[in-house]
Amino acid sequence: MSNQFYVVSWWDVLMALVFVALTYGIMRYWKIGLEKTLLVGTVRTFLQLTLMGYLLSYIFKQESWYFMVGLLILMVLVASIEGYRRQKLPVPHYFLILVGSLGITVVLVLGTILKFILDVEPWYYPFVMIPIAGMIIGNGLNSMTLTANRFIGELKHREGEVEMLLSLGAPVRTAVHGSLVSAIRAALIPNINNLMTVGLVQLPGMMSGQILAGIDPLIAVRYQIIIMYMWITTAVLADVISLTFIYRQFFTAREQLRINILRRAEA
Amino acid sequence: METPPIFELKNVTREEAGREILKAASITIHAGEFVALLGPSGAGKTTILRLFNALDSPNSGEIRFRGERYDEGSVRDLRQKVGMVFQTPTILEGTVVQNLMVFQRWRKDFVLSDEDLYGKLEQVGLTGIGLDQDAKSLSGGEKQRLALARTLLNAPDVLLLDEPTSSLDPVMAHQILRRIKALQQEMGFTVIMVSHDHRLAVKYAERFIVLLRGEIAADGPLSVLKGDDSAAVQAFLNGGEE
Ligand SMILES: Nc1ncnc2c1ncn2[C@@H]1O[C@H](COP(=O)(O)OP(=O)(O)O)[C@@H](O)[C@H]1O
Ligand SMILES: [Mg+2]
Numbered sequence: 001m002s003n004q005f006y007v008v009s010w011w012d013v014l015m016a017l018v019f020v021a022l023t024y025g026i027m028r029y030w031k032i033g034l035e036k037t038l039l040v041g042t043v044r045t046f047l048q049l050t051l052m053g054y055l056l057s058y059i060f061k062q063e064s065w066y067f068m069v070g071l072l073i074l075m076v077l078v079a080s081i082e083g084y085r086r087q088k089l090p091v092p093h094y095f096l097i098l099v100g101s102l103g104i105t106v107v108l109v110l111g112t113i114l115k116f117i118l119d120v121e122p123w124y125y126p127f128v129m130i131p132i133a134g135m136i137i138g139n140g141l142n143s144m145t146l147t148a149n150r151f152i153g154e155l156k157h158r159e160g161e162v163e164m165l166l167s168l169g170a171p172v173r174t175a176v177h178g179s180l181v182s183a184i185r186a187a188l189i190p191n192i193n194n195l196m197t198v199g200l201v202q203l204p205g206m207m208s209g210q211i212l213a214g215i216d217p218l219i220a221v222r223y224q225i226i227i228m229y230m231w232i233t234t235a236v237l238a239d240v241i242s243l244t245f246i247y248r249q250f251f252t253a254r255e256q257l258r259i260n261i262l263r264r265a266e267a
Numbered sequence: 268m269e270t271p272p273i274f275e276l277k278n279v280t281r282e283e284a285g286r287e288i289l290k291a292a293s294i295t296i297h298a299g300e301f302v303a304l305l306g307p308s309g310a311g312k313t314t315i316l317r318l319f320n321a322l323d324s325p326n327s328g329e330i331r332f333r334g335e336r337y338d339e340g341s342v343r344d345l346r347q348k349v350g351m352v353f354q355t356p357t358i359l360e361g362t363v364v365q366n367l368m369v370f371q372r373w374r375k376d377f378v379l380s381d382e383d384l385y386g387k388l389e390q391v392g393l394t395g396i397g398l399d400q401d402a403k404s405l406s407g408g409e410k411q412r413l414a415l416a417r418t419l420l421n422a423p424d425v426l427l428l429d430e431p432t433s434s435l436d437p438v439m440a441h442q443i444l445r446r447i448k449a450l451q452q453e454m455g456f457t458v459i460m461v462s463h464d465h466r467l468a469v470k471y472a473e474r475f476i477v478l479l480r481g482e483i484a485a486d487g488p489l490s491v492l493k494g495d496d497s498a499a500v501q502a503f504l505n506g507g508e509e
Contacts, residue, residue, distance in 0.1 A: 167322060168346065168417070260283075
């Protein structure tokens, strides 16, 4: 039975519409009123994923490193635009900060995985690089936006403390230390909890996918363990790098808190 | 060459949200003075103290400390020399000692013995509290004095006090101002005290600057103020608090 896996046919996909039909029926019966959105979502899922499939199969046929690097840059840019739109933060140069921090994080984490841990040959082998880069970018962006938002909240809350410390002659970095630590801790706790509970409640999506695709669970587990460790490093790096840029935006060159920019942020 | 004044403001304007909250103010203050900055609420008193402590910069005009321009040199050294106690003191989570030793967060060589610390607390009249007491549990007046002690640990040349008595009853208010006055005579620093209550201020300050709507309406010893022929200044003086 090993290394055999079930190939899903387009007919199977069509049959899966029974789930949509069921949901639709329930919505109608309960007058939930989301039927139209459901149908749009159903079609979009189909189109987007099919398109992605073709795109990926094209990408995986490429053999030049500069194609892959270009693709990475594009992924970072698209993710940053998404993150920038999702959460309007009153941080000057916020978009540039997202792109820069995400870029640095990807280079560091992906570089470590590809060259040091897995030692993939060639290093831009797309079957490894693209999915892992996707995870780094997704997780890094999520963590960064959460942390940035939390940091601004902390800074507003601690405005008096920050100015008191500055007024005594403290450097900006010292005055914001408490806010930085709170924000990073808050962002890391879910990631660390994840390390505690992974596999106990449900299988991580990537591992489930690998097993469905016929990969020996013992091998899938190895991948997942590496991913879990990578996950936490990605979060901490993305947070620390982005916050290093972000906190400076709230101070002038004369080490004064830019209260007006801070107050522009919604609570 | 004579020594330059400790503070010199020349035509200092500060804008906030497109409004001039301080209009071309010029003030000269000499070392050792005890100046009361008076005016109704919203007049711009806190604005001036924040400029002196370099927490804000003027939009135009020039500020000098001992002849040195404010926009040059180390701003941290400046803030250390020009200490400020805010109207609502910020007390950090933790004990009284942790609040006093906050300087260790950025000055690794900052050390003080328990004796030194108790001495500082006594200077500001904070006796009967323990160093390991939770600072958040102190009363409003005690917090104010803890904040004052903390600022004094920098051994500042100037003490900026923003409404230091606003959370105190009259007896306490006089007690703390007497302390400050005594400390000033002992340590020789300059005091600029913001107050909206000139009746309290006259007992301690020698010079009075009245600020009305962002403009300096009067400046001088009490006798000058009393004789000021501006109706607005007289209205403020006669109106008492507010
Ligand atoms: N950050 C700010 N944004 C807008 N207006 C401000 C700001 N800070 C102070 N002001 C306004 O400037 C004026 C002077 O304020 P302030 O110096 O605090 O007065 P006070 O004499 O009571 O200490 C007030 O009208 C106040 O509302
Ligand atoms: Mg004020």
